[in-house]
Amino acid sequence: MSADEQKRAVGRAALDYVKPGMVVGVGTGSTVNHFIDALAERRDDIAGAVSSSEASSARLRQHGIEVLDLNSVSDLPIYVDGADEANRFLQLIKGGGGALTREKIVASASRTFVCIADESKLVPALGSFPLPVEVIPMARGLVARQITKRIGGRPVLRQSFTTDNGNIILDIHDLQIMEPIKLESTLNDIPGVVCNGLFAMRPADVLLLGGSEGVKTVTANDRG
Numbered sequence: 197m198s199a200d201e202q203k204r205a206v207g208r209a210a211l212d213y214v215k216p217g218m219v220v221g222v223g224t225g226s227t228v229n230h231f232i233d234a235l236a237e238r239r240d241d242i243a244g245a246v247s248s249s250e251a252s253s254a255r256l257r258q259h260g261i262e263v264l265d266l267n268s269v270s271d272l273p274i275y276v277d278g279a280d281e282a283n284r285f286l287q288l289i290k291g292g293g294g295a296l297t298r299e300k301i302v303a304s305a306s307r308t309f310v311c312i313a314d315e316s317k318l319v320p321a322l323g324s325f326p327l328p329v330e331v332i333p334m335a336r337g338l339v340a341r342q343i344t345k346r347i348g349g350r351p352v353l354r355q356s357f358t359t360d361n362g363n364i365i366l367d368i369h370d371l372q373i374m375e376p377i378k379l380e381s382t383l384n385d386i387p388g389v390v391c392n393g394l395f396a397m398r399p400a401d402v403l404l405l406g407g408s409e410g411v412k413t414v415t416a417n418d419r420g
């Protein structure tokens with residue numbers, strides 16, 4: 197199976213977690229696009245979706261799925277999203293598509309976070325993928341200097357890119373992430389940082405991994 201076929205397979209497999217009457221939290225990216233396409237078959241069966249990006253909202257609406265404001269939703273049983281990297285504790289790096297802030301908000305609001313990814317995303321240690329950090333534009337230089345001083349790595353401005361929230365992204369290259377929870381918190385403490393792409397304090401609950409032999413389910417109980 198190609199990587200795209202693996203993504204399609206996990207996108208479809210995530211439908212098993214969608215029950216009648218649910219509001220469904222929906223992430224962003226090429227893997228989630230397959231999930232949205234599969235979810236279209238269940239559009240009359242669900243109560244709508246809460247979306248993590250303008251791109252996903254547009255795709256959901258194209259399929260006739262109602263997009264709800266998170267503020268109007270008191271219970272979000274499930275959130276389905278992809279990842280750029282995942283470790284065996286189901287901690288993630290996200291934000292390759294720049295949607296990290298809204299993704300972290302919707303993930304935090306959900307009871308169960310189902311992460312869908314092809315098997316290339318499972319890594320022994322997070323950090324080979326440059327860690328995205330969403331930053332208020334006026335703080336770009338300050339945040340870059342603080343990252344270099346406090347954390348190390350090499351922050352690089354994502355060129356010609358603005359987030360859905362009107363901010364910039366610094367991608368931190370050359371990081372060795374030994375303590376993901378501590379790093380997530382340290383980055384959050386830098387003035388001007390809106391959000392960072394580490395999902396360690398709120399990891400996924402289930403990881404559906406698409407491989408050449410089908411879809412494998414990794415859960416919190418397997419974190420070991």
Ligand SMILES: O=C[C@H](O)[C@H](O)[C@H](O)COP(=O)(O)O
Pocket residue numbers: 223224225226227228277278279280289290291292293294295296299
């Ligand atoms: O901002 C984008 C998201 O965090 C995506 O979930 C992540 O980049 C994975 O995307 P893809 O499924 O396209 O590999």
